[in-house]
Amino acid sequence: MSQKVALVLSSGGARGLAHIGVIEALEEKGYEITSVSGSSMGAVVGAFYACGKLKEYKEWALNLDRYDVFKLIDFTFSVQGFVKGERVFKTLKTIIPDQNIEDMRIPFAALVTDIKAKTQEVFRTGSMYQAIKASVAIPTVIKPVMINGREYIDGGVTNPIPIEHVHRTEGDILVVSNVNAIMPFVKVKEDKVLEAESATYNQKIQAFINGWGKLLPGNTETEKKLGFFDLLNESIDLMQDKLTSLLLEKYKPDLLVNISREACSTFEFYKAKEMIELGKDLFEAAYQAKRRD
Template sequence: MNKKAALVLSGGAARGIAHIGVIEELTKHGFKITSIAGNSMGAFIGAVFVMNKIEEFKERILALDKKDVLKFIDFSFGKQGFIKGEKIFKELQNFFPDTDIENLKIPYAAVAADIKNMKEVVFTEGSLYKAVRASISIPSIFKPVKTDNAVLVDGGVVNPIPVNRITRTKNDILIASYVNANIPYSKSSIPDQHYKQKSVDFNKKFKELLSKRENKDKLNYFSLLSKSTNLLTHRLSIMNIEKYKPDLLIETSRETAGLFDFFKAKELIEAGKKATIKALSDNNTLS
């Protein structure tokens, strides 16, 4: 049977690491990804894939511990977001050299939202870095990307799982990976005591960084806004999925990780693999 896949990757911050497991499992089952589209972390993982850097990124992310994650979080508590993002975006630039999207090996699209002109922006050409940078600018978390005539933020507020923005090829299979699914997740899959301790230590250190009262008040505001945005993006995702009906929907629970839990990479990649295996098993015509 045909195994060409048009792959759509949702946003989800650290949960987006699960997309690595999805890609690995799809490849293992004989699928060839012929086009890719993503939002936020999905746009980043998609870019890493098309740049042939996914193994390198996987190795890097698996080596992260709590100190590495905190090192990249430069708090600002400004009016536009409580993280500057400069350290993260510098690392992003260092990770892969910029290139024009139209020169990539397969069609690629990243989605952002222009909150100045109230519209969706789809990057299918031009700078790959700028496209990813705009797509991952989560409202209330990172400062938006400003240009002469636009203010760009995470595309999740307009198109969190851009099933309708992927380039299709003849006889391909439309596959969507959604890492914010409202489904149960078993915490028993946490691998060992050392891993659990990393989570405890990270949360303790994170709270220490937010010890000032004024910062706590601002964080509570950002937290409320973030939760409200999460509800909006989830409903938009469900609407998109129901409207455009991907041939295969791979769902990873939103309970797998928090926003900055990048040190859970091993668990997240495994969760992505398991979600893919389940989706293929439930759809016998594609397995």
């Protein structure tokens, strides 16, 4: 009989693609994933796995290049966020139809944050796409999502690693994939052409963000030493570091797969192949280290 696994997938933007590699590595070793919870990008990967469509999502992600990703970002000028977040999900729906969470093949929980109530909420029922769209709504980056009169943002704000919300069954083990780990990351050097393309892609996004950030009240060059997006990232990272440490200390996983937050940036979704392979490699490293304990 296969060892059952309750799987928890952290927030982390494009780094969350590494969760796919962790899932594949678990299954290759004969583990049976019986439930999954996720926050932000972890909710996206977790949802597609729970509904049996991770293969389709992976194939779609692997075919994205830098400019495909850029075209999927529907920029907007709004005080609530500079990305609508609608275009990418509209595209995904043509590949993977929506379904109710309660109808998925295994229990799934998506973490979101109720911005008005200042509380974390767990979606275990209702539209899969509504849940994951709300869970990835990064504050001031992606516009909040309104569901039943309540305004939701990124689940990672209140719970970047939702261990306590994964469904547990008798005899299962707890596996956590954390793509926000503070640890060194040695990048494989890109060739000069790819490096230049990557720089152009990141510059385009940064230029829009900087222009949008200057429109915010009090956000002047003399008042800020960090760029707008840098300051936002640093603030969120600091908060999530503290929350993650507390959660991992309280709910000790049987196996923890740590992936460096330096592996890629939030919007580098064109790095799917690299991230998936990294997830597999670091799962194997964590697995072997656990066996030696």
